[in-house]
Amino acid sequence: MGVFGRNHARVYKELEKQGEPVRLVAVVDPDLERADAVASEFGCRSFGSIEQMLSTHGDIQAASVAAPTVGHCVVASALMKAGVDVLIEKPLAASLSEADELLQLAKAHKRVAQVGHLERFNPAVRATIPLLTQPMFFEVHRLSVFTPRSLDVDVVLDLMIHDLDIVLAFAKSPVKEVRAVGLPILSGKVDIANVRIEFESGCVANFTASRVSTERVRKLRFFQPSQYLSIDYGRQEVLVFRVGADDGGAGDPTVNPEIKVLKPSVTSEEPLHAEVKSFVHAVQKRSTPTVSLEDGRRALALAIEIVTAIREHGQKIGLGGMTQGKR
Numbered sequence: 001m002g003v004f005g006r007n008h009a010r011v012y013k014e015l016e017k018q019g020e021p022v023r024l025v026a027v028v029d030p031d032l033e034r035a036d037a038v039a040s041e042f043g044c045r046s047f048g049s050i051e052q053m054l055s056t057h058g059d060i061q062a063a064s065v066a067a068p069t070v071g072h073c074v075v076a077s078a079l080m081k082a083g084v085d086v087l088i089e090k091p092l093a094a095s096l097s098e099a100d101e102l103l104q105l106a107k108a109h110k111r112v113a114q115v116g117h118l119e120r121f122n123p124a125v126r127a128t129i130p131l132l133t134q135p136m137f138f139e140v141h142r143l144s145v146f147t148p149r150s151l152d153v154d155v156v157l158d159l160m161i162h163d164l165d166i167v168l169a170f171a172k173s174p175v176k177e178v179r180a181v182g183l184p185i186l187s188g189k190v191d192i193a194n195v196r197i198e199f200e201s202g203c204v205a206n207f208t209a210s211r212v213s214t215e216r217v218r219k220l221r222f223f224q225p226s227q228y229l230s231i232d233y234g235r236q237e238v239l240v241f242r243v244g245a246d247d248g249g250a251g252d253p254t255v256n257p258e259i260k261v262l263k264p265s266v267t268s269e270e271p272l273h274a275e276v277k278s279f280v281h282a283v284q285k286r287s288t289p290t291v292s293l294e295d296g297r298r299a300l301a302l303a304i305e306i307v308t309a310i311r312e313h314g315q316k317i318g319l320g321g322m323t324q325g326k327r
Helices: 002-017 032-042 050-056 069-081 096-108 123-131 155-171 271-285 293-316
Strands: 026-028 045-047 062-065 085-089 113-116 137-143 175-183 192-199 204-210 217-224 227-232 237-243 259-262
Touching: 002 032, 002 062, 002 271, 026 032, 026 050, 032 045, 045 050, 050 069, 062 069, 062 271, 069 085, 069 096, 085 271, 096 293, 113 271, 113 293, 123 227, 123 237, 137 155, 155 192, 155 204, 155 217, 155 293, 175 293, 192 293
Parallel strands: 026 045, 062 085, 085 113, 137 204
Antiparallel strands: 137 217, 175 192, 192 204, 217 227, 227 237, 237 259
16 A cells, blocks of 8 residues: 555545545555554554455445556456456556556456546646647656655656656657667666657657656646646646637736736645545446546556667666666
8 A cells, every 4th residue: 555545545534524525434454554554544444465455344335546566467457357446556567568457357247447647637747638730849857855655666657657647748750760868876766867759740759757856846738839838736837839820819928028927726626635536436437437447557558668769778778777667
């Protein structure tokens, strides 16, 4: 379960108190002390395994899978086979073969399955979607201070995958080429990476992700005809810079009178709250979730391709100890 699993439990409890059609029944963690603490905090039962929980609560309808990435396939498979809908934290799985197994199981057991790409539910991202026309260039930075969390995966699968999912959703084009470089700094995995992706549409995206920064930065900027848009994930803000008078003169003037800046209205909300609420509604309505398993697999496939490109680049320039991504 870990720290983020506790956050899922917290949000389920908040939604229950707000009258949403959900009731927090149980938490599962092999660390029974941690499971007991979370269960006590949020007024539910604790179990040391999925099997124990299912044998006691055969009426469970939905669950969040917030285990380490290597355990996603095993845990989510057991739940779906038992008739439970799942919200699986990102990345979807540790390999594409495991992702395909989850896709097949969800289809065979007719389960609602959502992937926890949290930034899809960031209010700034949601406010940007209606403004998309033809994105042609992305510049993305996601920098974080070092913590021992999620060191079982490279920074690409830990942090950059958030932005890969967003850009894939915005660009709506197959990937044509990937170039990448990265280095392990404070762990045995790649801790900092820079990536350039070209899409079949001609769109280009540059990504920088680091978990060894002295500051926290989460920003995505992109250009499309006559517009430049800037998203600040942390501030939940969007700025739109427009050229010309096609907007009827709306917006605040900048130093250049030909450029107007607009700040679309954004309703602040905790992304995890929005994500879990969306999952609950998909379960209730038996509808396709906002972030499907296919979306999760697409982001995972690109992340693995990037990790492979980083390893190959490291070998080419004689860097030893580069980690190998799973296929």
